[in-house]
Structures are given as structure tokens and as C-alpha cells.
Amino acid sequence: MKPFADALAALEKGKYTEKPVKSDFGYHVIMLEDTRPTSFPPFEEVQPRLLQQAQAQQITKMVEGLRAKAKVE
Numbered sequence: 925m926k927p928f929a930d931a932l933a934a935l936e937k938g939k940y941t942e943k944p945v946k947s948d949f950g951y952h953v954i955m956l957e958d959t960r961p962t963s964f965p966p967f968e969e970v971q972p973r974l975l976q977q978a979q980a981q982q983i984t985k986m987v988e989g990l991r992a993k994a995k996v997e
Contacts, residue, residue, distance in 0.1 A: 932956065 931945045931954055940955035 928952065928954070 925947050927945050928947050931941050935941065935954065935956040937956055937959055941953055944951035944953055946952075
């Protein structure tokens with residue numbers, strides 16, 4: 925929904941789109957009521973989860989490769 929996101933990014937707080945924005949769901953007039961700062965957790969905090977996800981992906985890939993090569997009679 926790039927047009928929707930682009931229109932929202934261009935808005936100032938308290939303003940609304942002057943023209944309706946078309947999406948897959950119809951037309952929208954968007955008003956930006958408020959904004960809040962985004963914050964991301966420190967890398968050290970998410971590193972264990974990222975490693976776990978990467979390991980799970982590697983295991984899945986390895987198992988799929990083994991299944992493709994296996995000959996089951």
C-alpha cells in the first residue's frame with residue numbers, strides 16, 4: 925500500500941490529505957492525529973533471538989535438502 929504510506933509520510937501532525945488516496949480497499953482521506961518516536965531494542969538484546977532464527981532456518985534448509993536426496997521405497 926505504497927500510496928497510503930507515502931501520503932501518510934508526507935502529512936504533518938493535525939493535517940489531512942487534500943485528495944483521497946486510492947488503495948486496494950477504496951479511497952481514503954487520511955488525518956494524522958499524532959506521532960510518537962520509534963525506538964529499537966539494542967542489538968545485544970535481540971542477538972540471541974536472531975541467532976536462534978538463523979539456526980532454525982539453516983536446520984530447515986538442511987532437512988529439506990536431505991529429504992530431497994533421500995530415497996524412500
